[in-house]
Amino acid sequence: MKFVTAFSLFLAIQSVSSLPIALQNSESEPVKKFLRLNTYKAAASSSAKRLVRRQNEDATQTLDNTDDQAYYIDLEIGSNKQKVTAQLDTGSSDFFVFGSTEANCGDASKADCSTYGKFDASSSTTFKNLTGVTLDASYGSGAGAEGYVGSDDIDLDGTIVSNVTFGVTTSADTVAPLIGVGYQSLSSMRYNNSQYKNDGFPFALADAGVINIPSYSISLMDHDETDEVNSTVTFGAYDTTRFVGSLYKMPIPHQEGKSTNRIGTILNGISITSGDSSNETLKWIAKGSQFVQLDTGSSLSNMPVDAYDYIGKTYFGSQDSSSTYHGSCDSIKNHTLYFNFLGMAYPVPLTTLTSTYNGDDSQCQFDAVPSYSGTMCILGDNFLKNVYLVVDLKNNEVALGSSVGVDNAATASPNFVEIIGSIPNAVNAPNFDSAWTYNNTDTLSLVDGLN
Ligand SMILES: *[C@@H]1O[C@H](CO)[C@@H](O)[C@H](O)[C@H]1NC(C)=O
Ligand SMILES: *[C@@H]1O[C@H](CO)[C@@H](O)[C@H](O)[C@H]1NC(C)=O
Ligand SMILES: *[C@@H]1O[C@H](CO)[C@@H](O)[C@H](O)[C@H]1NC(C)=O
Ligand SMILES: *[C@@H]1O[C@H](CO)[C@@H](O)[C@H](O)[C@H]1NC(C)=O
Ligand SMILES: *[C@@H]1O[C@H](CO)[C@@H](O)[C@H](O)[C@H]1NC(C)=O
């Protein structure tokens, strides 16, 4: 009541002194808080090797991006707007760029400074050195980055965000600069011999008031086929033109000290369609429950080894001496995998997990990567092209929509839904609550009778 009274009084005063302005203000739409950036896909230079962090908690195999593709964002840093490029990475929380004193700039296989740019901290009057904080990232296979840490203003396509913390490399090895948007519990920064956690990038945007809560949505396009539509990351909102049907919410089973500190959710099964489009039948390949990471920083995707072998043998048919499955693209075209997350199944045309085999356009090779440990699987770019991914780091939830069958022309007029308290208009996946019984030793198993 108190509020209503005060507010009415305010309006009354306004109406006497400056009615036109008051009316104009109340009628104009509030400004939506979000930031959309185009990300572009480019062949990762040989230096952008991937980058799956080894952790005691869940030792995982490294997926190399070598010879493959990654998604990049252009940034302008500092008072003098130095242009640099970084790879969008949901698989880490590391944000770093190559420094002007980067020792390996001369060797593009280690640090490709001519492609990604260099940042000269000493020439930016707004750079603040966080003295004593160091960057100390290591990604297995010898890849990593070392350097110092500071903060500066960052211009993201015209939106200037002040005081963002990031690393500046002095010695990078086989990596591209990253803009990590995962949890800070993965931070590779150190202070006084301990992990240093800053406000990670999505949190920095929320702190700066650019967005409401630390959240973002990602739409990856296959630029080989659809050059006219950009891949995008939208912080603080999602775009309804980039998926079909509804968004379904799923927990990220994330709790400090327990479960995962990675962006992902629970996969309960993989099935496949057979037959022609007039009479498709769906067959289960693997079922169970396991955590899968949704990682834009990996080009390829894992699959439990027995499911991988079954699909390879049954739907590709041939395996060469280096264990690569391949087969006729024409027959592979007729099959769609469905990835079932907590009761919601998302189509993944089998061809999206393939590339041309041996330079022969009629032959497709299977590009999934078998996971032998089984317990931790990564779904990278070739999977993520098929879904619209919304991440809410405040409530520890993801929402997935299907992007198979999106009308590319419609994306030219985006329709943004601002993420305020949580992801709006997203329904809980049918088995939403079962995510919390997540056990990191659980895996998917091949269904009985298949081998
Ligand atoms: C920032 O501080 C670190 C020590 O923490 C130092 O090694 C580095 O050179 C400094 N960078 C600049 C640009 O002053
Ligand atoms: C800038 O960020 C640093 C590190 O997050 C923080 O300690 C400092 O207070 C911030 N400064 C301003 C002016 O916001
Ligand atoms: C560094 O860590 C040591 C041991 O944990 C602690 O005693 C000391 O106060 C810390 N120093 C600073 C500057 O934080
Ligand atoms: C795609 O992104 C580029 C670079 O940001 C931009 O110049 C271009 O206009 C974008 N295209 C569309 C269709 O939005
Ligand atoms: C694939 O599906 C098409 C149309 O549904 C059908 O005509 C064709 O025979 C199928 N090809 C194979 C190899 O099954």
Ligand SMILES: *[C@@H]1O[C@H](CO)[C@@H](O)[C@H](O)[C@H]1NC(C)=O
């Ligand atoms: C559809 O395919 C299934 C399995 O291949 C078969 O048993 C069934 O008779 C087919 N139905 C029609 C209408 O063709």
Ligand SMILES: *[C@@H]1O[C@H](CO)[C@@H](O)[C@H](O)[C@H]1NC(C)=O
């Ligand atoms: C996880 O599952 C394994 C095997 O089923 C079981 O031995 C273990 O106790 C479970 N751990 C938790 C924390 O539930």
